[in-house]
Amino acid sequence: MDETPASLDPGLVDRFVAIVGKHHALTAPQDIAPHIEEPRGLFGGLTSLVLKPGSTEEVSRILKLATETGTPIVPQGGNTGLVGGQMPDATGREVVLSLSRLNRIREIDLSSNTAVVEAGVVLQTLQEAADVNDRLFPLSLASQGSCQVGGNLSSNAGGIGALAYGTARDLCLGLEVVLPTGEVLDDLRKLKKDNTGYDLKNLFIGAEGTLGIITAAVLKLFPKPKGRELAWAGVGSPVAALALFGAANDRAGTALTAFELMERTPLDFVLKHIPGVQPPLAGEHPWHVMLEISSGRSAEDARSLMEEVLAEGFEAGHVADAVIAQNETQALALRHLREAMSEAQRPEGGSIKHDISVPVAAIPEFIQRAGEAVQEVLPGSRVVCFGHMGDGNLHYNVSQPVGMDRAEYLAHYRSMNDAVHAVVRELHGSFSAEHGIGRMKREELIATQPTVATDLMRRVKAAFDPAGIMNPGKVI
Structure with a gap:
């Protein structure tokens, strides 16, 4: 980036640094760089200061000073967000506040099946801590080795486990939040x-740091399944996949813990x-389906249910071929x-991504109509469709035509979004x-949601953040 960030007043910088200590305040460009680069490379930003508080009390002092001085604050977790919600703007005036040092698991309560964790705990760390205690924390994301619990809650993350266990919002019982x-x-x-x-906590979940900063949470744990079976099936169409989902849901009920739909292209x-x-x-x-069945009774029960679901799928003609993982190594390979x-997708050039949801029954219609809309915008574009069919959420991505210039293709980003999202509406x-609004979808949210909803959101924002310092330019 050619721009030079605006300098914060040195006296103000010193006051912020004094709160966290000089070893936890980043000012050198090489130290700041990882905090102003995000996974897609779409939303760069500038800052001259990154703060890493080590306690809720330090976060409180930072925000109090920020409100008094009108200094914008951008909360950041594992920096895995895909819509720019964790990125500062280009002015250089915004201070990035990293939650990475708030990384303690304060308590695991097996009687109440809860964990009290700080916002900077990495999701995989929590999963492993639950597993050691013979419990399950079911939020499961591709970025779980680096994303953090605070970011998961602030974006109301979903993932594969949402079919049976819900989103991050459903997994949260209580919060600690700094206003x-x-x-x-x-x-x-x-x-x-x-x-x-x-229910105040649900105002902060999914708010992407625009109302306050989540510093800790009480999260639900579940008994670890006694048996878990993973299968991969080849199907002829989304209609066949929907029929298989119906059969699996009817037969397995809440034991159906994942149902993923994938077109051939992303697998290729x-x-x-x-x-x-x-x-x-x-x-x-x-088309392909990955499904998981978990049983609280036994491994034999999970295997029996999976075999019954697939047998019914074969008999009805919905499944052309299938394999059940024979051990954990095979299951991990399929996952x-x-x-x-x-x-x-990255080596295939430019990709225009859509994180959409429709009623489950409407998925085949959406796929057909969206595919037609994509070709109208740019013939030769390659649809890369995969996602969580069981809860109606698809990652409907579109890769550039073979041989096309990447920049030329990405110039169609808005028209492609408009065409696909029109079908969604x-x-x-x-x-x-499940990815949030951030910077990427803010204008579309305001343009397409009811005026009264936008007005209510702005009233809430003004009530919680009258100085306008919290993650400005995001969501609303």
């Missing part, structure tokens, strides 16, 4: 039933670009095929299912 004024809302309660007034990209992977099935199929699909869906 822009420096006040601390301590609502770290483990209650499943609590009707004492407004994985087999082409990701080292060490193998085709999941012997033949070629236009890797699905999780690597985003990464495998007609099917009463959402153009932001």
Whole structure:
């Protein structure tokens, strides 16, 4: 980036640095660089200061000073967000506040099946801590080795496990939040039933740091399944996949813990670009499904349910071929095929991405109509469709035509988004299912949601953040 960030007043910088200590305040360009670069390279920014507080009290002091001085603050977790919500703007006036040092698991309570964790805990660390205690934390994302719990909550992350366990919002019982004024809302309660007034925590979940900073949370844990079976099936169409989902849902019920739909194209990209992977099935199929069944009773029960679901699928003609993982190594290999699909797109050039949701029953219609809309915008574009069919969420990405210039292709970003999202709206869906709004989708949110909804959001923002310091230019 050619721009030079505007300099914050040196006296003000010294006051911020004094709160966290000079070893936890980044000012050198090489130290700041990882905090102003995001995964897609779409939303660069500038800053002259990154703060890494080590306690809720330090976060409180930072925000109090920021409000007093009108200094914009950009909260940042693992920096894995895909819509620019964690990026500062180009002015250089915004201070990045990294939560990475707030990384303690304060408590695991096996009686209440809860964990109290700080915002900087890496998702995989929490998963492993739950596993050691014979429990399951079911939020599962491709970025789980680096994304952090605070960011998961601030973006209301979804992922593969949302079918059975819900999104991050559903997994949270209580929060500790620092308000822009420096006040601390301590609502770290483990209650499943609590009707004492407004549900304040749900204002902060999914707000992307625009109302306050989540510093800790009470999260739900679940008994570890006694048996878990993973299968991969080849199907002829989204209609066949929908029929298989219906059968699996009817037979397995809440034991159906994942149902992923994938077009052949993203699988081809994985087999082409990701080292060490193998085709999941012997033949070629236009569509693929990865499904998981978990049983709280036994491994035999999970295997029996999976075999019944697949047998019914074969008999009805919905499944052309299938394989059940015979051990954890095979299961991990199949999961890797699905999780690597985003990464495998990069070598294919420019990609225009859509994180949409529609009613599950409307998925086949969406795929057909969106495919037609894509070709109208730019013939030869390659649809790369995969995602969480069980909860209606698809990552409907579109790779550039073979041989086209990347910059020329990405110039169609807005028109491609408009075409795909028009189909989504007609099917009463959402153009932001699990990645959030951030900078990328802010204008579209304001342009397409009811005026009264935008007005209410602005009133909430003004009430919580009258000085306008919290993650400005994001969401609303």
